[in-house]
Amino acid sequence: MASWPDDTLALFRYSLIAPLLDPLADAEEKRRWRQDVLARQHLLPDGRRVHVSAPTLRRWVRRYRLGGLEALRPALRRDRGSVRVVTPELLEQAKALKRQDPARSLPQVVRLLEAAGLVAPQTLKPNTLWRHLHREGLSQRVLPPKPGLRRFEARAPNDLWQGDATPGPALPDPFQPGRMRRTYLLAFLDDHSRLVAHAEFFWAEDLYALELCFQQALLRRGLPWRVYVDRGLIFQAEVFTRACAELGIRHISGTPGHPEGRGKIERFFETLQDQFLRELSHHPVPHLAALNERLAAWIEEAYHVQVHSETGEAPAVRFARLQARRTVSAEKLAHVFLWRRVRRVDKTGCLRFDGNRYEAPPGLEGRKVEIRFHPLHLERLSLFIEGRHAGDAVPLDLAHPVYRGLDRVHHPEPSRPVAPSIPYLELLVQRRRQRQARALSPLRLSLVDEPEAMPDV
Template sequence: MAHAEFFWAEDLYALELCFQQALLRRGLPWRVYVDRGLIFQAEVFTRACAELGIRHISGTPGHPEGRGKIERFFETLQDQFLRELSHHPVPHLAALNERLAAWIEEAYHVQVHSETGEAPAVRFARLKGRRSVSAEKLAHVFLWRRVRRVDKTGCLRFDGNRYEVPPGLEGRRVEIRFHPLHLERLSLFIDGRHVGDAVSLDLAHPVYRGLDRVHHPEPSRPVEPAIPYLELLVHRRRQRQARAMSPLRLSLLEDPEAMPDV
């Protein structure tokens, strides 16, 4: 499992966020196999795959066996993670995703697979020739795009907002590239060439109105105690992360008094 995450909506933006995390964690695959759902066939997703050198393959209608592996994962998720979680629900989405990541890395990835005979983490570590990608590259290729015309005064309107563009673009059609959560500034392109940025003059809608509101930043709330088993997995994951980042903090995390009560 390259990456998994819970979202409040099953839409294109959620797919982008999850897919980008998978690419940053595991590198670029040569192929991605998806079904024919609208979000998997969306222009922003298929174009990003092409620009990253990933072959976009769609499943054949009427052949569900092609989705057998992901269905088996969901079955394991249901039997192990969600069953454990049902006894002690967590207070918010961030806490839920932290426990999911801990379960994947500390439990699911270390279990021996019945077909391969080895744990997924061990099998992945043996792979050679992995292609890495930077966060900056992903941020660029996953920008949403629209086409608008600049008016005679050197301004353009987009999503209910008014923007000022660089001189010389009056009357031109430009491609707008933007992040749906940040409409303060838009990148402008003509024939694939960056020609400047559009700066907001009247920002009535800082977030793209076509984006589901559930993706707007969630207010922070205090984390409450959760399930002992998943808490232990979270603790183990934090230990490994701290060991990788700073050996100076390892002694603190290995203190028996720092272990959670189980």
């Protein structure tokens, strides 16, 4: 087993038990899902096809309930540190076979090695070889199938959110004066009430923008039981799917070629186009902050209080029936959404990452560690070994305080003058500010009349 296993197998196991953990699924739904899982073969990340037994499913459910996603990781090898089957010479032969024909399966590679007398029969497992080839980019990772949406409308607020993105208006580019740049809107919509958990315009439709929008939605509205998204790259990214698993949110992907499953959020985008963007076109704003301020005002002062044509109620009124909500602290969200990379600490106790040099805690010399970091704050790297925190790396040479793989559009935007008043949207902004001032309690400095909160997950 590699010195540092990633979450690939844990996420695969979670995908099979997520419907069994879903408190909104009834007994019949769970029975049908269990029968389907037990009846078919499943494609593991290393290319093997396996059957899963009922005791195994029950064991994974117990592990997740006791220890979350970490408990679904594979167990550590007892022979760690001893001589392994895969020698450097054997690995080179396996790599050559995969490069010769990338579609060649790992079990077939093992059979070829056995036929050539390079390894004794039954001593090399395909999943062992996969771990080595995965580091070289020669393995084929296949995402497990995702369950589809089964209900037309969720039964209660926060049972199900829909998430999606759409292009927004073009604004003056703060990074290239004199040019215009397209914005992108990311939004999460409560399926039952049609309330917007959070929506925000960004300069890029990427993973970091998705993280920022989703975190704001969770902090403002609590944790949903399910989130339904399309199969776009950002919504299928490991950072996002892992965060959902750790927070106990069932991640559901839409079926390709069937966009009707996201009909509610698409309808919201149409309403936004007709009401918000149409007015905005008559009174443009000069920068992104002004655009998002007007968006928040329109959502809270116009969209949330209008009676919805299908439900017969205003989204804010329908969402207010939420009796209790699952909450999560900002500190836990910051930890869950940290980005991850694997590096090796050198013999001097130092490691290099993104053009920077760091000193690792004593005892990690020569070991592979998982780095968890915030892309805007590379002055702090948290190091993990086998899922356990092993301390923080101290920067020795911080040439790049911001992750170079992050689009520069997420860097702090240059200051801009305040936008002039506009008839409709500026009025909504002022109304929102007045309402917030009235709702703010001077004694406890928080919004009053909020739903009763459950303990942090």
